[in-house]
Amino acid sequence: MDRTTIDLWVGVFVALGVAALLGLAMKVGNLTTGKLGETYSVTAAFENIGSLKPRAPVKSAGVVVGRIDDIKFDSKTYEAIVTIDIDKRYPFPKDTFANIYTAGLLGEQYVGLEAGGDEETLKNGDKITQTQDAVVLEKMISKFLFSKASESKEDEPKATTSATKSADGKSTELGDAPF
Amino acid sequence: MIKSNLTVSIVRTLRNIGKRMIERIWRLGAGARLFFLTIIYSGESFRRFHLTVREIYSTGVMSLLIIVVSAFFVGMVLALQGYYTLQKYGSSEAIGVLVALALLRELGPVVTALLFAGRAGTAITAEIGLMKATEQLSAMEMMAVSPIARVVAPRFWAGVISMPILAALFSMVGILGGYLVAVPLIGVDDGAFWSQMQANVDVREDIVNGVIKSLVFGVACTMIALFEGFDAPPTAEGVSRATTRTVVTSSLAVLGLDFVLTSFMLAG
Amino acid sequence: MSNNIVEIDNLSFGYKGRLLHKGINMVFPRGKVVAIMGGSGSGKTTLLRLIGGQIKPSMGEVRVDGEIVHEQDRHGIYKLRRKMGMLFQHGALFTDLSVFENVAFPIREHTDFPESMIKDLVLMKLNAVGLRGAHSLMPVELSGGMARRVALARAVALDPDIIMYDEPFAGLDPISMGVICDLIRSLNDALGATSIIVTHDVEETFSFADYVYFVANGEVVAEGTPQDLLRSELPFVHQFVHAEKDGPVPFHYPAADYKSELLMRT
Numbered sequence: 067m068d069r070t071t072i073d074l075w076v077g078v079f080v081a082l083g084v085a086a087l088l089g090l091a092m093k094v095g096n097l098t099t100g101k102l103g104e105t106y107s108v109t110a111a112f113e114n115i116g117s118l119k120p121r122a123p124v125k126s127a128g129v130v131v132g133r134i135d136d137i138k139f140d141s142k143t144y145e146a147i148v149t150i151d152i153d154k155r156y157p158f159p160k161d162t163f164a165n166i167y168t169a170g171l172l173g174e175q176y177v178g179l180e181a182g183g184d185e186e187t188l189k190n191g192d193k194i195t196q197t198q199d200a201v202v203l204e205k206m207i208s209k210f211l212f213s214k215a216s217e218s219k220e221d222e223p224k225a226t227t228s229a230t231k232s233a234d235g236k237s238t239e240l241g242d243a244p245f
Numbered sequence: 246m247i248k249s250n251l252t253v254s255i256v257r258t259l260r261n262i263g264k265r266m267i268e269r270i271w272r273l274g275a276g277a278r279l280f281f282l283t284i285i286y287s288g289e290s291f292r293r294f295h296l297t298v299r300e301i302y303s304t305g306v307m308s309l310l311i312i313v314v315s316a317f318f319v320g321m322v323l324a325l326q327g328y329y330t331l332q333k334y335g336s337s338e339a340i341g342v343l344v345a346l347a348l349l350r351e352l353g354p355v356v357t358a359l360l361f362a363g364r365a366g367t368a369i370t371a372e373i374g375l376m377k378a379t380e381q382l383s384a385m386e387m388m389a390v391s392p393i394a395r396v397v398a399p400r401f402w403a404g405v406i407s408m409p410i411l412a413a414l415f416s417m418v419g420i421l422g423g424y425l426v427a428v429p430l431i432g433v434d435d436g437a438f439w440s441q442m443q444a445n446v447d448v449r450e451d452i453v454n455g456v457i458k459s460l461v462f463g464v465a466c467t468m469i470a471l472f473e474g475f476d477a478p479p480t481a482e483g484v485s486r487a488t489t490r491t492v493v494t495s496s497l498a499v500l501g502l503d504f505v506l507t508s509f510m511l512a513g
Numbered sequence: 514m515s516n517n518i519v520e521i522d523n524l525s526f527g528y529k530g531r532l533l534h535k536g537i538n539m540v541f542p543r544g545k546v547v548a549i550m551g552g553s554g555s556g557k558t559t560l561l562r563l564i565g566g567q568i569k570p571s572m573g574e575v576r577v578d579g580e581i582v583h584e585q586d587r588h589g590i591y592k593l594r595r596k597m598g599m600l601f602q603h604g605a606l607f608t609d610l611s612v613f614e615n616v617a618f619p620i621r622e623h624t625d626f627p628e629s630m631i632k633d634l635v636l637m638k639l640n641a642v643g644l645r646g647a648h649s650l651m652p653v654e655l656s657g658g659m660a661r662r663v664a665l666a667r668a669v670a671l672d673p674d675i676i677m678y679d680e681p682f683a684g685l686d687p688i689s690m691g692v693i694c695d696l697i698r699s700l701n702d703a704l705g706a707t708s709i710i711v712t713h714d715v716e717e718t719f720s721f722a723d724y725v726y727f728v729a730n731g732e733v734v735a736e737g738t739p740q741d742l743l744r745s746e747l748p749f750v751h752q753f754v755h756a757e758k759d760g761p762v763p764f765h766y767p768a769a770d771y772k773s774e775l776l777m778r779t
Contacts, residue, residue: 069295072302079306083410086417087456093439094345094420095448121447375608384605384664387565388619389594395622 105151106190107135110164110177115146116200118166118175124150126179131156134177150177152188159184160192166200175200276472282393283401283471289391290398297399297406304365304400304467305407309414311364312357316348316415319356320422323347327423328431338437342445344423345416349446349455353416355503358462361408362495366470369400370491373474374484397471404467405460412459454510461502466495518543518675518707519564524573526556526563533559535731536573541675546701546708548718550753551728557711558602560728561677564709565597566590577675595623598668599677603684604660606652612639612663613648619670638666641703642696658689662696669700676701678710682717690714694721715754719743727753 115137124132132152140147152158161182168175188194290296327343373396376382382392427433446452470491477487519541526534533556541547549557562568563575569583576582577593585593606615616635620626626634639645642662652660661681668676678697682690698721701708712718718725719739727735727742727750735742735750742750751757768774 069299072299073295075306076298076301079301079309079407080410083413086410086413087452089417090349090413090420090452091448094349094442095446095452379603379608380601380605381607383567384599384601384607386567387594387597387599388622389591390619390622 104154105132106154106188107149107151108188108190108192108194110148110150110194110197111140111143111145112148112164112166112197112199113145114199114202115148115166116168116175116202118148118177118200122176124152124177124179126156126158126181131179148177150194152179157187160186160188161196162188162194163196163198164194165198168201272472272476275476276468279393279397279472279475280468283398283468286391286394287398287402289394290402296395297402300399300403301407303368304361304403305410308361308364308407308411311360312411312415313418315356315360316353316418317422319352319415320344320348320419320424321426323352323419324423324426324431328427328433337431337433338441340423340427340431340433341438341442344427345420345442345446346451348416348419348423349451351503351507353419354412354455354458354462355499357412357415357459358408358466358499359496361404361411361462362466362470362492362499365404365407366466366491366495367488369404369467369470370474370477370488371484373397373400373471374477374479374487377475377477378479378481378484397475400471401467404470405463408463408466409456409459412455412462416455450510457510458503458506461506462499465498465502469495469498516542518578519709520576521560521564522574522576524563524575525571526559526568527571532571532731534570537728537731537733539726539733541707541709542724543674543707544701544705545723546698546710546721548710548712548722548725549728550713550715550718550725552713552753555728556731557713557728558679561599561679561709561711564675564677565594565599595671596674597677598671598673598675600661600664600668600679600681602680603657604652604664606655606660606664606667608652610652611648612644612650612652612655615652615663616648616667616670619667623671634670635666638670639663641669641700642666643692656689658685658692661685661689661693665693665696665700669704669706672704672706674706676704676706676708678708678712680712681710682712682714690717697721715756719754 118134118137120134120137122134123130124134132150134148135151136149138147138149139145150164158179159182161184163180163182165178165180166175167178182196323344324340327340328337331337331339331343373382376396382396385392385395424438428435428438473487473491473494474484477483517540519539521537521539524534524537525532537560539547539549549560551557559568563570564577564582566575566582566585574581574583578596580589580593582590582593606612607618610618613635616638617631620631620634636645636648639648642665644659644662644666647655647659647663652663655663665681676697681693681697685693694717697708697710700706710718710722719742722739725737725739725742726733729749735745735747737745743754745751745754
């Protein structure tokens with residue numbers, strides 16, 4: 067076959083391959099949605115991060131504003147130090163509150179930011195001081211069982227109602243977490 | 246008498262096993278040697294890239310049809326099968342994720358490599374085996390032209406370049422096939438199909454890892470095909486056996502390597 | 514500069530202890546056509562491979578243009594090979610290239626000549642073998658004799674000092690044989706090259722060769738000009754030249770006594 071024809075076919079072939087890869091990245095992958103612009107990073111310390119992973123989303127009011135960059139363990143304070151990259155377009159006040167939430171009942175965990183009222187905003191390298199840990203299912207259940215057991219020991223006939231009450235109490239206590 | 250016969254047959258069996266092992270190891274070493282020589286001579290063949298382009302045409306472009314058609318059917322079957330399982334759990338919207346992840350992570354690279362071994366690998370083995378049998382490689386050597394630089398290296402790079410392109414096309418066409426079954430045929434919501442997919446497919450972890458897999462498969466399949474051709478006895482029977490061995494060895498190598506690569510990728 | 518372009522000195526070669534050649538001495542003077550003759554399986558083709566440096570001798574040496582072949586590195590061997598052209602038994606044309614491209618192959622590989630010059634050179638070589646008109650054909654479209662002639666054009670494409678022929682007459686009809694004979698002689702004289710021919714066709718070879726070596730059992734058993742050899746009384750040469758069935762080269766492969774072998778079965 068003629069060399070120019072072969073060149074043409076191979077050119078078409080390679081172009082198709084590149085187009086397929088780009089198409090996969092854009093249409094199928096999260097290249098368009100997952101890419102942040104310029105970011106600033108802040109840290110936050112948690113006593114327990116549950117199953118939070120790097121690259122998990124950081125949301126505020128349900129909108130993705132950043133991503134988890136890195137998770138480290140601080141051997142002095144025995145806390146998890148989470149580095150968060152936030153999009154430069156979204157400044158947050160200094161007293162912003164960081165929570166670890168779970169998407170759905172068994173979904174992946176993410177960090178939710180709730181803005182405070184401070185005039186000053188967070189800058190690169192700052193630390194978020196107010197944090198709330200991940201809800202660990204086992205801890206919750208054991209707490210519930212423990213309180214039920216202690217209550218039933220005190221007052222046996224009322225056991226069932228108080229148990230329901232305490233369960234209700236728990237759920238209101240955790241009510242700010244959007245399960 | 247019986248006892249000594251038994252000893253003889255045991256010794257003979259052991260000797261056969263030993264002979265086969267030594268042969269295998271020798272072939273592995275010879276294959277590795279050919280691989281390193283190919284890398285060393287690659288510079289020489291890159292200087293005349295049109296040789297590689299010609300081989301990309303015969304390995305890559307000529308494999309397009311079988312890859313595209315297979316991908317289309319694989320995608321459609323995946324969507325059908327996925328739908329019947331997922332709908333039991335009321336999550337038929339996740340069908341897009343299922344199809345995309347299955348294709349990008351596994352089926353794209355693996356099925357492409359298996360088809361490649363059957364379509365292009367056998368052609369390479371038979372061609373080189375026949376070139377050897379008809380003394381074309383010897384003639385080249387006597388003309389002071391290295392057959393590795395002129396024949397092996399261009400085919401090697403053509404295979405390594407073609408494989409990821411074919412795998413990407415396989416995944417893309419497969420997803421389109423899955424889309425055609427899921428959305429117009431079954432009636433899954435169009436938006437949910439794509440958005441669920443986008444939310445769960447990671448560019449680095451899924452797409453790039455798939456490309457890495459297909460690159461490794463490209464190296465393995467092409468090298469096996471080249472070596473079998475080079476190593477084939479210069480007879481009709483030798484070449485036909487070498488061609489069969491190319492398919493068997495390539496398929497096993499692809500599946501084995503897939504396991505190793507997947508375990509590394511999931512761990513990392 | 515020595516008068517001999519190729520010298521084979523006390524050469525031995527063999528696989529795993531079984532020697533194919535046992536101390537062979539040969540010289541190939543410049544400008545001559547020298548034939549190496551012998552029965553099938555006497556290691557004639559292996560001699561050509563040893564000269565081309567494709568295999569290494571077990572003992573002794575081959576010198577091409579004064580350089581010891583097996584002591585060269587890859588670069589040195591390739592340099593020596595550029596002085597050689599070789600015609601393989603069945604031509605060994607590249608089946609994926611046209612006749613023109615086959616002849617152009619060594620020129621393209623070793624020179625940076627412009628396309629117009631390559632075209633002139635190739636057509637000149639093809640004209641010399643009478644196949645200029647067939648330049649656009651593919652090797653599968655050629656007859657055996659034509660393929661051999663194209664291969665010959667390819668072998669002399671870079672005007673080599675040494676042209677080696679491996680069984681140039683095998684499987685050819687009488688007309689093609691005559692053509693090849695004429696070509697070997699005329700190309701040798703036109704290029705001022707040295708030709709080494711490995712063959713077992715007595716009549717054709719004796720008609721144009723300057724000097725002939727007879728090889729048997731790994732040794733040179735006779736040598737001389739064709740005229741000398743025709744008159745030779747050596748039993749082997751006599752058997753070979755006159756194509757006698759039995760003689761020093763037996764009809765039977767060495768075997769146990771026929772009678773006792775037949776009796777053993779019962």
